[in-house]
Amino acid sequence: MNRRNIHVGLCGWGDHESLYPPGTRDRDKLSAYASHFPLVEVDSSFYAILPQKNYENWVRQTPDAFRFVIKPYQAITGHQRSGQTEDFEAVCRRFAESIQPVVSAGKLKALLFQYPPWFDCTKEHVQYIQQCLRLFTRYPVAVEFRHQSWFTERFREKTLDFLREHGAVHVVCDEPQAGLGCVPIVPEITQPKLSLIRFHGRNASGWRDTGQAWRDVRYLYNYSGQELQEWIPRIEQLASQAEEVCILFNNNSGGHAAGNAKALMQLFGIQPVGLHPQQLDLFSTFETTIEEEDSDL
DSSP, X not given: OOGGGEEEEEEOSSSOGGGSOTTOOGGGHHHHHTTTOSEEEEOHHHHSOOOHHHHHHHHHHSOTTOEEEEOOOTTTTTOOOSOOOSOHHHHHHHHHHHTHHHHHTTOEXXXXXXXXXXXXXXXXXXXXXXXXXXXXXXXXXXXEOOSGGGGSTTTHHHHHHHHHHTTOEEEEEEOOOOSSSSOOOOOOOSSTTOEEEEEOOOOHHHHTOOSTTHHHHTTOOOOOHHHHHTTHHHHHHXXXXXXXXXXXXXXXTTXXXXXXXXXXXXXXXXXXXXXXXXXHHHGGGGTTHHHHHHTTO
C-alpha cells in the first residue's frame, strides 16, 4: 500500500486551538493550519453562499499542495424545508460561481453533498440527488447520507451502485449508531479516484440532542488509540482500491479533532509534504499521543 495516497485533515480551521500559538489572530489561522495538514473541510459555505474574495484569500493563504473539501449551500442539499424562493438551478449557479477561485487554483478536492438526517431512501430523494449531480458534473462530488435507510439490507448495494453509475464518491462515516438519523460504517469505493472518510465521534446521547447547545455536545468525543487502530485495515483496504483516501475529523466540540487526526497520521507514519515550513517544528508537539494511548491498552 502506498501511504502517500492517504491525506488527513479537519473540518474547519477556526476551532482547533491546540494548533495555534497563543494570540494567533483568526485571519492567520488557516495559514498556520496549513503547516499541520494538507486538507480542510469548508463548513461556512453551508450556511451562506460566500463571496469569491473569501475563497481568493484562502487560496493565497495556503501552499500549492493544499486542498479544500467544500460543502454546498444548505438550500442545495435539501436542508431548507421552507422559505426558499429562489430557483434551484439559480442557487446552484451562484454557489458554483462563488467557489471558482478554488477551482481555478486547482485546490478543490471535492464538493461534499451531505444530505439531512430526514432525507431517507425514496424515489423522490433519489431524483433530487440526480438533479444535484447533473448540475455539478464538472466537479468531483462526494455524497454523505445521514439516514439509515440508504444502507439497509434492501438498499445498500443499490445505493452504492447508484453512486458508481453517477461517478460520485461515497462518504464513509464513523458516527454514533443512534436511531434512523445515522449510518453504519460502509467501507466501500464508488469512485476509483477518491475515497472520503469522516470521523464524527461516537457520542450517542449528544448525537440525538436537538437543544440550543447541540453544537457543544453532538461532536464531543475523543477517539481512543484502540478505536483509531481498528480503522487501519479499513483504510488500508480503501487505499488499495482508490487512487487517494482523504480523511476528515469532525469531532470538534471538545477540541479533540486535531489530536485524533495527528494520532492517526502517526499510526500510518504519514508526514505530509508541501505544507508551510513551520509544520516540521509543530508536528513534534503531538509525537507522544499514540505512545500515551498505547500504554493504557
